[in-house]
Amino acid sequence: MEDHKIFKQRVKAIYAMLLGVFALFIVTAFTVIYLISNPDVFEKSKPEAEDLEIIEEEDYDKIENGIHVRTGLVEAEGLMAVVNNCTNCHSAKLVTQNRMNKERWISTIRWMQETQNLWDLGTNENIIVDYLVANYPPAKKGRREVLKDIGWYVLKE
Numbered sequence: 001m002e003d004h005k006i007f008k009q010r011v012k013a014i015y016a017m018l019l020g021v022f023a024l025f026i027v028t029a030f031t032v033i034y035l036i037s038n039p040d041v042f043e044k045s046k047p048e049a050e051d052l053e054i055i056e057e058e059d060y061d062k063i064e065n066g067i068h069v070r071t072g073l074v075e076a077e078g079l080m081a082v083v084n085n086c087t088n089c090h091s092a093k094l095v096t097q098n099r100m101n102k103e104r105w106i107s108t109i110r111w112m113q114e115t116q117n118l119w120d121l122g123t124n125e126n127i128i129v130d131y132l133v134a135n136y137p138p139a140k141k142g143r144r145e146v147l148k149d150i151g152w153y154v155l156k157e
């Protein structure tokens, strides 16, 4: 009878120990999984996602030295109409690298509308064309402009 009791106690003790080890294993496993899925738990200095968004929004349409940084377009009247309508399908470089007169800017827009699914620009069209002509006109010719307001010397004998 005594032996039986001792045996029972031992079984209980081993059982309790195994349960403890198992519990410890579970806790460790969950901690590891948690840390793997949240690698920056310990980096408290990192700004929150919301802060990051605010910073990005502030810089999104930043102008530096008269240039809209995100697109490289010149800051001038109509800039945002161009940014919003002309940088969706291709890089703004395609715009800034081109220099055309009013007629050719309009026909480029018509061509994109007819063949590239460019939408009707509505009242923005005039704003956009004015912006393009003002800031991306045909490149100047190589020859210098005619001189004006020149003071002439009267030549003596």
Ligand code: HEC
Residues within 6 Å of the ligand: 082, 085, 086, 087, 088, 089, 090, 094, 095, 098, 108, 109, 112, 116, 117, 118, 119, 128, 132
């Ligand atoms: C719906 C899409 C779309 C929009 C929006 C769009 N374009 Fe384009 N554009 C194109 C495609 C496509 C091309 C051809 C690209 C290529 O050749 O790789 C193109 C080409 C161009 C070219 C080069 C034309 C040439 O002869 O090489 C210029 C300049 C241009 N676009 C200016 C603009 C301007 C200005 C706007 C705003 C009014 C604008 N794009 C808006 C689709 C678009």
